[in-house]
Amino acid sequence: MNALPLFLTVLVACVVEAVEALTIVLAAGLTREWRSTFQGMAAALVVLAAVTAGVGPALTLIPLGALRLVVGALLAAFGLQWLRKAILRFSGYKDLHDEARAYEREVAAARAATASRRGTVRDWYAFTLSFKGVLLEGLEVVFIVITFGDTQRDLGVAALAAAVAVVLVTGIGIAVRAPLARVPENTMKFAVGIMLTSFGTFWGAEGAGARWPGGDAALLVLVPVIGLVSAGYAVAMRRSRQSADAGRLPSAPPSAPPPAVPAAAPPGEAAR
Amino acid sequence: MRARLRSFGAFAYDFVIGDDWRGAAVIAVALGVTAVLAHSQRINAWWLLPACAIAALGWSLRRATDRKP
Numbered sequence: 001m002n003a004l005p006l007f008l009t010v011l012v013a014c015v016v017e018a019v020e021a022l023t024i025v026l027a028a029g030l031t032r033e034w035r036s037t038f039q040g041m042a043a044a045l046v047v048l049a050a051v052t053a054g055v056g057p058a059l060t061l062i063p064l065g066a067l068r069l070v071v072g073a074l075l076a077a078f079g080l081q082w083l084r085k086a087i088l089r090f091s092g093y094k095d096l097h098d099e100a101r102a103y104e105r106e107v108a109a110a111r112a113a114t115a116s117r118r119g120t121v122r123d124w125y126a127f128t129l130s131f132k133g134v135l136l137e138g139l140e141v142v143f144i145v146i147t148f149g150d151t152q153r154d155l156g157v158a159a160l161a162a163a164v165a166v167v168l169v170t171g172i173g174i175a176v177r178a179p180l181a182r183v184p185e186n187t188m189k190f191a192v193g194i195m196l197t198s199f200g201t202f203w204g205a206e207g208a209g210a211r212w213p214g215g216d217a218a219l220l221v222l223v224p225v226i227g228l229v230s231a232g233y234a235v236a237m238r239r240s241r242q243s244a245d246a247g248r249l250p251s252a253p254p255s256a257p258p259p260a261v262p263a264a265a266p267p268g269e270a271a272r
Numbered sequence: 273m274r275a276r277l278r279s280f281g282a283f284a285y286d287f288v289i290g291d292d293w294r295g296a297a298v299i300a301v302a303l304g305v306t307a308v309l310a311h312s313q314r315i316n317a318w319w320l321l322p323a324c325a326i327a328a329l330g331w332s333l334r335r336a337t338d339r340k341p
Contacts, residue, residue: 072303073300074288077289077295080299080325080329081292083329084290084329084332087329088333093336093337139287201322201325205306205317205318205321205322209306209311210317211316213318218318226322226326230329233329240337
């Protein structure tokens with residue numbers, strides 16, 4: 001496989017995760033205290049670096065067939081999860097992920113918490129909020145970088161894409177000093193879900209012993225097929241949701257204009 | 273220690289499997305069948321896993337929307 005699809009897939013996935021981590025770091029830093037927030041962020045980055053340094057090279061020792069089988073299974077399951085969430089959001093069955101709202105939630109919780117000092121950390125709440133946010137979002141980045149990088153035997157390109165994503169989002173975050181609510185996060189998650197599922201099924205089937213017609217070129221068919229089917233699911237579900245909503249509205253008098261379908265998505269599962 | 277292991281297990285489960293375990297189960301079964309067909313029957317079932325992934329996604333979405341009013 002060419003390095004460009006690998007780079008772009010990891011880049012987009014990591015931008016999504018970095019945007020979510022930035023929201024949490026900003027909420028901690030702006031409402032609590034920056035020093036403890038940076039300490040939490042630095043501690044999480046050290047843990048992530050240790051995980052990457054330990055697991056990444058260790059996986060290269062596994063034979064490629066076995067690695068592709070395991071990584072393919074994990075990526076396909078992980079990708080289906082992302083796609084499911086993205087389609088439910090698009091069709092209105094789940095709240096859209098809104099960085100501005102997520103930021104307000106974190107800010108409200110951060111303001112309500114009391115400060116306590118532990119060792120060199122002046123504000124333990126800011127430290128743990130920042131640490132957990134960066135670690136959890138970062139683990140997804142590490143997972144994608146290691147699985148994509150090791151399976152393609154090109155960990156450098158995957159790591160570079162992740163670094164570019166983090167630097168890009170951090171730079172924009174510093175410039176605007178606000179959560180990046182304008183990033184089309186749901187659309188990006190949908191695209192990443194398609195890529196993860198496609199690469200996962202491709203590598204998984206190869207690892208299980210199947211041979212793809214056309215070799216790596218099969219991805220050029222597999223990605224659009226999974227993308228089109230997913231888009232079809234999303235559109236069909238959105239239409240069915242809208243017609244169900246319209247059917248639930250009270251019938252208007254004959255002279256009145258037809259009732260509008262509510263634009264806002266109804267509250268569904270808790271937005272992640 | 274046991275509580276920590278349990279919470280790590282719960283985190284790992286949520287991380288990879290998420291809200292619906294059936295998708296991951298379908299992927300695992302499809303991979304197993306692909307391997308059996310490839311190694312014992314010499315059948316190149318490259319189509320099986322993507323077909324199952326697409327079907328699993330539809331099934332999972334159907335279940336999620338059936339629960340909603």
